[in-house]
Amino acid sequence: MAYDSSYGSDILATGEARLISESDPEAKVAFGNPDALSQNAKGKTKLYWSEIFENNPHILQPGEDAEKLIIAPNYPKSRPFIDYRKTKYNFADEQNKSPYKIAYDPDYEATRGELYFTDQEIEEAEKLVKDLNTPIVFLDAFDTIANKLWPIERWEELVKSAPYNFVNLTYDERMETIAGAKHINADTFRQACAVLKLSVGNGILLGIDSHLHHAAAAVNLPAAVIWSHYSHPDNLGYPDHINVRWDAAGKPCGLRDQCIQCKHSMEMIKVEDAIHAIELAFKHIK
Numbered sequence: 001m002a003y004d005s006s007y008g009s010d011i012l013a014t015g016e017a018r019l020i021s022e023s024d025p026e027a028k029v030a031f032g033n034p035d036a037l038s039q040n041a042k043g044k045t046k047l048y049w050s051e052i053f054e055n056n057p058h059i060l061q062p063g064e065d066a067e068k069l070i071i072a073p074n075y076p077k078s079r080p081f082i083d084y085r086k087t088k089y090n091f092a093d094e095q096n097k098s099p100y101k102i103a104y105d106p107d108y109e110a111t112r113g114e115l116y117f118t119d120q121e122i123e124e125a126e127k128l129v130k131d132l133n134t135p136i137v138f139l140d141a142f143d144t145i146a147n148k149l150w151p152i153e154r155w156e157e158l159v160k161s162a163p164y165n166f167v168n169l170t171y172d173e174r175m176e177t178i179a180g181a182k183h184i185n186a187d188t189f190r191q192a193c194a195v196l197k198l199s200v201g202n203g204i205l206l207g208i209d210s211h212l213h214h215a216a217a218a219v220n221l222p223a224a225v226i227w228s229h230y231s232h233p234d235n236l237g238y239p240d241h242i243n244v245r246w247d248a249a250g251k252p253c254g255l256r257d258q259c260i261q262c263k264h265s266m267e268m269i270k271v272e273d274a275i276h277a278i279e280l281a282f283k284h285i286k
Helices: 007-023 119-129 152-161 189-198 211-219 260-267 271-282
Strands: 028-031 069-072 088-091 097-101 136-140 165-170 182-185 203-208 223-227 242-245
Touching (some): 007 028, 119 189, 152 271, 165 189, 203 211, 211 223, 223 271, 242 271
Parallel strands (some): 028 069, 136 165, 136 203, 165 182, 203 223
Antiparallel strands (some): 088 097
C-alpha cells in the first residue's frame, strides 16, 4: 500500500465525527463540502471517503442510508487545522497548485480520533506481534516531509545505547528502517494501527509528527513525539503524549522546502532527550 499523506488528517477527522455524534446521537457524519456537493450519475451525493473511516459507527459507510446526515467540511484541501488564506502555494500550471508553506490555525487543537478494526485485521496483527519481546518501543522515523525528520544517526545511536526492545514498525517500502532494531512490516496502514492497538499495556511509540502518533492516540497507546520547527504539538499533538520540541524553535514554519531552522531544531534534540521521553511515556502505561 502506498503512503497516503491523508492518514493522520483522517484520523483527526474521526475525532470530529465522534464529537458531532455525541452532540447529535441520531445523526451520521460524512465529510465533504456542504455548500457545493456535486451529484454523480446515480444522483448520490459525492462525499470524501477514507479507509480510516471503515467500521466507524459515527461515520456514514459506503452503501449505508441515514435518516439524518451531517456533512463536515473536513477533507483534503479543507482541513480545519490549516489557515488556507495565509498558506502559500506553488503553481505548477494554471489549474494546479501545491502548498509550499502551510499556515496552521493557531486556535486548532487536535481531538483524539478513533479506529475500528475487523476481526481479520486483528488476527493479522496478532501474527506480527506474537514474537515480540515486551515492553516494546515502536519506532516511527519516516515522513514524506523532510523538515519533520530527526537525523537517522540519532535513531541508530538511540537503539545502540538504550536498553529497550526497539521495533521498527513500517507499512510502506519507503519508510526508514533503523539499524539494530527489530523490524516488522505491516501490509497496510490499518494493520500497523492494529499492531499498536494490540500492544496497549505492553509498549509505547517513539516517533515524529507523522501518521502513527495520531494512530497511537486513537488506540490509547502511550507515545513520545519528537517535533521539529515545522509543526507544533499545541495544534497537532496530544496533552497526554510526551512531546519533545526545542523551545527556541518558536511558531511552526510549515515549510515544505528545505528549512535550516527545522534542521537545526531537530539537531538540538539529543539522544538523551529521547531516552528521557521514553521513560516518561512508559509511566503512562496502565
